Amino acid sequence: MEEIGIGKRFVNGGEDELEEVINLYGEKLLRYATAILCDYHEAENIVQEVFLSAYQNRNTFDGNNLSSWFYKITYNRCLNQLKKRKILYFHEIRSEILPEVLPEKDKGLSDETLRALQKLKPKERALLYGRIMDTRSYEELSQLTGSSPAALRKQYQRAKDKLVKYLNFEYCRKESKYEQI
Numbered sequence: 001m002e003e004i005g006i007g008k009r010f011v012n013g014g015e016d017e018l019e020e021v022i023n024l025y026g027e028k029l030l031r032y033a034t035a036i037l038c039d040y041h042e043a044e045n046i047v048q049e050v051f052l053s054a055y056q057n058r059n060t061f062d063g064n065n066l067s068s069w070f071y072k073i074t075y076n077r078c079l080n081q082l083k084k085r086k087i088l089y090f091h092e093i094r095s096e097i098l099p100e101v102l103p104e105k106d107k108g109l110s111d112e113t114l115r116a117l118q119k120l121k122p123k124e125r126a127l128l129y130g131r132i133m134d135t136r137s138y139e140e141l142s143q144l145t146g147s148s149p150a151a152l153r154k155q156y157q158r159a160k161d162k163l164v165k166y167l168n169f170e171y172c173r174k175e176s177k178y179e180q181i
Contacts, residue, residue: 116166124159
């Protein structure tokens with residue numbers, strides 16, 4: 001398995017291995033952090049901190065499942081950052097949840113969608129992102145969050161249902177504005 005090989009090399013390696021993992025995971029972690037933080041520049045800083053921290057503490061890593069280790073560090077750093085700034089909203093979500101709201105060609109989110117996403121907790125947004133955008137299994141997400149796969153399934157369904165409810169409210173509110181005009 002390639003990931004185990006890079007994980008073992010990273011533990012014992014130097015700057016070449018760091019560069020290799022940055023090339024392998026950098027963009028993925030940046031999208032993940034941006035989705036949680038909703039701020040590209042802030043996410044860039046977090047991902048840089050993640051790689052620096054991981055490199056400095058690589059001797060504590062067992063070399064297995066490098067991807068999960070990086071995602072877990074990123075997740076925790078993002079939550080800490082959100083606690084600092086107390087602004088909670090989500091950047092992207094695929095049309096799998098809301099096909100009528102986000103057609104495939106649509107690249108961004110409406111104001112109504114952002115307002116609905118702001119009502120979710122960061123952990124809910126991270127779970128939705130992990131399942132939808134990163135297409136991670138519940139087992140993989142379990143390793144990241146420490147929750148059981150069964151608990152994550154329920155949390156995911158609840159988060160998805162809450163988002164749909166909030167979106168229905170936002171779009172009904174939008175439609176009623178247009179009817180008044």
